[in-house]
Amino acid sequence: MKLEVVILAAGQGTRMRSALPKVLHTLGGRPLLAHALAAAEALTPSAIHVVYGHGAEAVRAAFARTRVRWVHQAEQHGTGHAVRLAMAGVDPASLVLVLYGDVPLITPATLRTLAAATGLDGVALLTAELDEPGNYGRILRDGAGRVTRIVERKDASPAEAAVKEINTGFLAAPAAKLNGWLVKLSRANAQGEYYLTDIIGMAVAEGVVVATHRPAHPWEILGINSREELAHLERIHQKQNASQLMQQGVTLRDPARFDLRGKLKCGRDVVIDVNVVIEGEVELGDNVVIGPNNVLRDARIGAGTIIHPNCVIEKAAVGCDCRVGPFARLRPGAEIGDGAHIGNFVEVKKSVVGPGSKVNHLAYIGDTTIGKHVNVGAGTITCNYDGANKHRTVIEDNAFIGSNTALVAPVTVGAGATIGAGSVIAKDAPAGELTLTRAEQRSIKGWKRPVKKK
Ligand code: UD1
Numbered sequence: 001m002k003l004e005v006v007i008l009a010a011g012q013g014t015r016m017r018s019a020l021p022k023v024l025h026t027l028g029g030r031p032l033l034a035h036a037l038a039a040a041e042a043l044t045p046s047a048i049h050v051v052y053g054h055g056a057e058a059v060r061a062a063f064a065r066t067r068v069r070w071v072h073q074a075e076q077h078g079t080g081h082a083v084r085l086a087m088a089g090v091d092p093a094s095l096v097l098v099l100y101g102d103v104p105l106i107t108p109a110t111l112r113t114l115a116a117a118t119g120l121d122g123v124a125l126l127t128a129e130l131d132e133p134g135n136y137g138r139i140l141r142d143g144a145g146r147v148t149r150i151v152e153r154k155d156a157s158p159a160e161a162a163v164k165e166i167n168t169g170f171l172a173a174p175a176a177k178l179n180g181w182l183v184k185l186s187r188a189n190a191q192g193e194y195y196l197t198d199i200i201g202m203a204v205a206e207g208v209v210v211a212t213h214r215p216a217h218p219w220e221i222l223g224i225n226s227r228e229e230l231a232h233l234e235r236i237h238q239k240q241n242a243s244q245l246m247q248q249g250v251t252l253r254d255p256a257r258f259d260l261r262g263k264l265k266c267g268r269d270v271v272i273d274v275n276v277v278i279e280g281e282v283e284l285g286d287n288v289v290i291g292p293n294n295v296l297r298d299a300r301i302g303a304g305t306i307i308h309p310n311c312v313i314e315k316a317a318v319g320c321d322c323r324v325g326p327f328a329r330l331r332p333g334a335e336i337g338d339g340a341h342i343g344n345f346v347e348v349k350k351s352v353v354g355p356g357s358k359v360n361h362l363a364y365i366g367d368t369t370i371g372k373h374v375n376v377g378a379g380t381i382t383c384n385y386d387g388a389n390k391h392r393t394v395i396e397d398n399a400f401i402g403s404n405t406a407l408v409a410p411v412t413v414g415a416g417a418t419i420g421a422g423s424v425i426a427k428d429a430p431a432g433e434l435t436l437t438r439a440e441q442r443s444i445k446g447w448k449r450p451v452k453k454k
Pocket residue numbers: 008009010011012051052073075076077078079080081082100101102135136137138150152166167168169194195196197223
């Protein structure tokens with residue numbers, strides 16, 4: 001049976017009080033709509049149709065590379081209207097599954113069982129039992145327990161409103177039948193909208209069986225209408241991320257203080273301390289320890305490396321058995337070799353720090369290639385920018401750069417060279433020799449400090 005998915009995402013999301021269309025707000029670092037799309041894609045349907053409207057340009061731009069059929073709903077006349085617009089491009093021989101763009105935690109497993117709950121001759125609804133059914137549509141059943149129709153909260157009598165079984169909005173229905181029902185919808189209701197939910201009464205009147213199915217987890221059906229709900233779902237999502245990692249053998253010092261906004265691949269016995277934020281694609285080797293308050297974005301950290309607290313590491317690769325931080329910043333293009341140490345208040349950009357080299361205190365290393373076993377003293381700055389262009393610094397193996405040195409690029413420090421503290425090195429320093437630009441120290445005999453005038 002051919003399956004096609006319709007995702008409703010045209011609504012404004014007034015209660016977000018945002019200039020950003022609701023479905024572009026992020027959960028786990030990805031737009032809400034991306035979550036619904038991923039759940040849909042997992043079912044490998046023959047087509048996905050996204051009904052969009054509010055913030056149309058921004059939504060299209062955010063998903064420019066996603067292969068879906070876009071259905072523009074210029075004015076939002078209700079869920080029935082939205083699905084009807086999408087149906088123009090749906091194969092009448094298919095089964096249609098309706099999702100919402102603002103319900104991001106739905107699982108493919110639940111969607112699969114919902115789609116399997118009906119064939120091309122029936123309808124399946126995803127329903128839930130809520131102690132406080134709020135504004136959800138109510139599922140009405142007859143004496144024999146068969147679904148008879150759905151009534152929206154605003155149209156419900158007090159007795160109907162008391163029903164605790166609610167419509168989650170997810171449903172599966174055969175396209176041909178759906179087409180027939182959608183054209184018969186009317187706006188004669190409390191909200192003056194075309195309710196998709198009215199097709200249920202029509203189906204029942206035609207003798208079509210309406211099956212119901214429950215989600216595997218209660219949080220799957222939660223939608224986002226406000227910032228509070230967004231934050232609530234973010235925590236649920238992060239808890240799942242944390243559980244998965246712990247099941248894979250990662251130690252999380254506190255799963256409630258861990259945020260994954262991308263993909264994390266971990267080796268064996270990785271330890272992640274509190275308040276760590278992982279973004280983009282991050283890979284941690286065996287026995288890596290990530291200290292508290294670290295931000296890692298698109299980074300690779302080799303086995304046995306310790307990232308001490310309060311570092312920001314972005315688009316950088318750190319080798320095995322390194323020590324980084326506390327308070328280090330590795331910027332794009334930083335490549336730290338095995339066994340190297342990057343200490344506090346050290347910034348590294350577009351540079352290679354060779355194996356076993358140490359840059360331990362207060363330094364800026366930019367556009368630089370550092371060889372093996374180099375020691376870079378405190379306060380060393382590579383002056384890579386002349387105000388117009390960037391230039392490279394090369395520091396060869398076993399060199400020793402004295403504290404507070406300025407290396408004015410382009411410049412090379414030869415292998416085994418020593419640079420005296422406080423030097424400004426603007427010409428190449430030969431291998432194996434001591435180079436320094438420091439003025440000689442002198443003392444003035446008998447010099448007296450000035451005294452304050454009376
Ligand atoms: C709808 C259901 C209700 C269900 C609830 C679950 C109807 C009539 N009611 O109510 O039974 O309990 O969802 O959350 O279907 N949308 C469009 N175009 C429109 C209108 C809505 O794309 O013209 C999209 C929205 O962006 C949203 C989804 O459809 O993603 C649901 O719309 P919403 O207004 O939240 O539906 P409710 O009235 O809450």
